[in-house]
Amino acid sequence: MGNSRKTRNTRKIAAIAAGALVVGIGATYTLASWNDSEWVWGGAGGVPGVGTSTFEVRQNTTSPFSDVEPSWANRETNSGGGLTFTAGAITLSPGDTIYAPVALRTTSDSAAATVTLNQAVPATAVTVVDNSQDLWKSIRVTVYTEKRTTPAGPTHTCTAANAASWGTPLISDVTLDTAASTTQTLDAQAGSTQHYCFALRLPATLQAGLTATSLDALQGRTIAPAWEFRSVSG
Template identity: 60%
Template sequence: MSTTRQASRKSRKIAAIAAGILVVGVGATYTLASWNDAEWVWGGADGDPNVGTSSFNVQQNASAPFTTTGWGDFETNPGDELTFTAGSLTLTPGDTIYAPVALQTSADSVAGTVQLQGAVAATGITVSDTGGSLWSAIRATVHTATGATPPAACTAAGAGNAGWTTLVTNAPLNTVGNATQTLAADAGSVQHYCFALTLPAGSPDTLQGRTIAPAWEFAATSN
């Protein structure tokens, strides 16, 4: 084979390889030059998040006359202090003492319902009632009403008058309220409660000098 013919074949082979490279190169160039685009969306409203959960929060006020101040959260036992009428630490048989409290949702809360639970011992409070005799003897009555103000004062003269509904009637301290109450959203309603505790007439002398500290829970559920 002549030197000229070998050179010709070698040239054709180089040309073929170069052509292959050119094809691959064209393909690669085409891929790198393709256009890319993307579209995104997010759960927003006027620049703020637009997906989230509601809030449910009930507040209480144990300081009559239940104005716009005095509302707060007391979510664990023993909670806020009920202010009973005079003589609450010097009961004699036949005496009854009274204390009010009001509930409402907070300003950014959804609506819900609430039910009074039976009393339990206040956490962390030292009492003097060996054997629980005074606790067992005391009888509770609880009234409720809805409105900006209660229908009557939570006193001997006012408790149980027209407008009040009775949830617990002369029952042991651990008695649960017999109905639920509705709380409107966004502090839209006030639910009043009047607690009356009685040391029954005829209670034995062995109950002298004792103290107890009952604590009640208002169990609330959002609508």
């Protein structure tokens, strides 16, 4: 009888030991598993690979046109850069026309641009003498334009002798409150220059819709029109 009890106890111990062995093997398998992770990021060589483009258009009002770097500037609010008109701009007589150039292009790190010339508005912080805006309503504006590969200047100078040689105007002999209906394209990274030639004419006859009853009433008046070139990337 004693031997039978010993035999049963031995079997229990063996069974317990076998169970422990199974548990032990399971635990060892979990602890000994291998892991491998792979990461990627948006870029390479320490340089970010995701970002936004740059968009910037600058103007140049030198006359005659000069492509040297200081001639280009950002003037993004009214009244902007001053146009250099031909002689007699402040002493117009009926029938006179004055001319002034401006050029636009993108910066060297900019996306391309589509440009629209808006209608003139009064320049801010500039004192003028123009009761009833009769001079403003009288002036007629023509704008010629030409696209050139940087750094070339315009084919023709913006003067009375050469303005018509620019070809079909962007706007032609219209009131100052007239916007252009077509757009121009500036190539990316300063790849092209769009030249504009503004021609302002004081008609030799009195225009309709004025308070003034004669051309003589327009003497001694001043105006300061400002134009916005609205640029959109693309």
